[in-house]
Amino acid sequence: MGTALHAEWTKLRTVAGPYWLVATAAVLTAGLSAATVAAVTCADTGCGLDAPRIALTGVQIGQAVVAVLAVMVVGDEYRTGMIRTTLAAVPSRVAVLAAKGVVVAGATLAAAVPGVLGAWLAGRLIMPGQGFTAAHGYAPLSLTDGPTLRAVAGSVLYLTLVALLSLGLAAAVRDAPTGVGVVLGVLYLAPILAAVVSDPDWERRLRQITPSTAGLSVQHTLDVASLPIGPWPGLGVLALWAAGALLLGGLLLRFRDA
């Protein structure tokens, strides 16, 4: 396992693509957050807005870049035929996927931690000027505040789990563009469908079981009890999706010819 891990790490760090993707993910996450924060104002007392959640909007775009990164770790090997060399060197295919999972999770953390912290910082610096002041019932975003810390740390975990979900799906479909299409479909179609479905029971159920809507409930800090699914259980749903995808990808990798 140690050698497999070392091999995967070498493959990742010796091409330029992953560095660009990590940087892009971090910049886009923080950038979209800053833009959103600058666009939202709190006009009066108790405007009812969830300040940490607004500040973390950038995760919506960061997840796509992270997904591309994870998909390419598998997809590129199939594109170039490298996968046959890899599997010849490490015959245990489960070990290969596990090593890729560790490396992808590490690379995602390298993007998610600065990205999400940048988003948080944008919120902390810009929001007081947008009416999120003590007079309106808002303290500056602080990581010592329990729910805010949960939203920030949860967003980092969310991005990591999205990367693992993408890795599993990519191992199943093997082609990078198709893999990105599948992952982005899974992530982005659910909120659109939930917005269209007007039956409250259906909408609630959709928000409970789909990976992006359930997972992002970890960003909520207000009125958590009335959410379709709580913050941590929601992240748990995403973790189940990621585990399922990795299981599917692992089984297909194990039993299919490369």
Next chain:
Amino acid sequence: MKGLLRAEFTKFRSVRGWVVGCGVAVVLMLFFAVLAGAGTSDRGGGPRGGGAPPKGPDGTPVVDGFTFVRQPLPADGTLTVRVADLTGTDLPPPRPGDDGAPPAPAEPERPGPAEAEPWAKAGLIVKAGTTPGSPYAAVMVTGDHGVRMQHDFVHDLAGPADARWLRLERKGGTVIGYASADGAAWTRIGTAALATGEVEAGLFVATPPHEEYDQFLGGTSSIGGKVIATGTFEHLTATGTTGDWETEIVGADPSAGRPDVGATRTGDGFTVTGTGDIAPAGGGAGPKLEQTLVGGFAALTVLAVLGVLFVTTEYRRGLVRTTFTATPGRARVLAAKAVVIGAVTFGVGLVASAAALLIGEAVRGGDPYPVAVSTQVRIVVGTAALLAVAAVFAVAIGTILRRGAGAVAAVVLLTTLPYILSVAAVLPAVPAQWVLRLTPAAAFAVQQTVPEWPQVHQAYTPAFGFFPLPPWGGFAVLCAWTAAALAIAAVLLRRRDA
């Protein structure tokens, strides 16, 4: 060029995965139509709540409720009156916000006269009957929009803003509206057709409820409450009418049981209190026909993958060198690819969206806002065109980036994410509208079915299904992005080694 098109089409149709992909796009579109249709219910209802709204003479759903001081008018006649005053009064308590919205800040109780709502109305009306939805012609003073002449709910004409005197003249099958500032010099505002025979004529007062909307992270909210408007009429004269003045509350909700509006005679006029509205129903909050086409996003994702693969696979296999050897004009190759992918995806999109509309209609719960056949054709053809242009956009992005994964992500991010951020109510209304003006997601305006009425105050924001650009204007934004991407792709294709 013909041979080139044929070559590109052969490349497309001979890859089994891509043909299967077209099928997957259709299936996803239908699957989403079924989900959206089955998951739609009218529980909860629109902002005006309860039951199907009455239909106007042309089939438009309407709101028709007002206080009517009337006399029968068997044939020709003229009504003249001066509207001395129009005020509004808030009825406490204010209605709390809808669906999961933050609690509305307690509005200060405003007892007694207050400013009238912008679209509060007081004036003269001739109406075919007192059944809600029946044809009418009216001239009125409004709270904020001056004197208007309106007829049959959807027609609205502006008159002189400062006039206080109103006159309605019925001649045969025509009603003519006049207004005047002093009761001496009259300005003709317009005419309306009204069937001959006995009609009801008289004074009316109506006011829509006070509502303020916004869209917030994760939901929309409306604050406001019912309002009563008071119209003070004087110098009332009527010719051609028969019988006595009678007061009727048209379109009263029997369950509401609020007999707090009515009319009292004062000298040569009346003081009339009223609530309700005479206008097209807004339709922003209810189910909408375009919801059956929500699968367009799934189809777009699939077709974006196909468009990207159509280019990047050639680079991956080295086929692109053969292609360019056979056809040295690289821009022509790009054009042929764009034409082939555009034509194929347009056909697939047309089949998919027409079928999705029919299936979604069949399984849906609740009545969506009624839509003319021409509009239905527009949303089906528009969705197909949107998918086709998005696929061409994917070809161009694929040519620019040459890496499939990044290209797919770029196309999906540019078309779908702006829609999520602005329509699924993450951004407030104004930035959301800017996002839907500037990004390729503007093209989803071709799916909008619910019209905007200038004479109805409601939230014309993306969360309620209203796009800032007109349908084909929004589509043009996507076309502009695609044209720019194709131009960049053509330049890069010529400059770079294959």
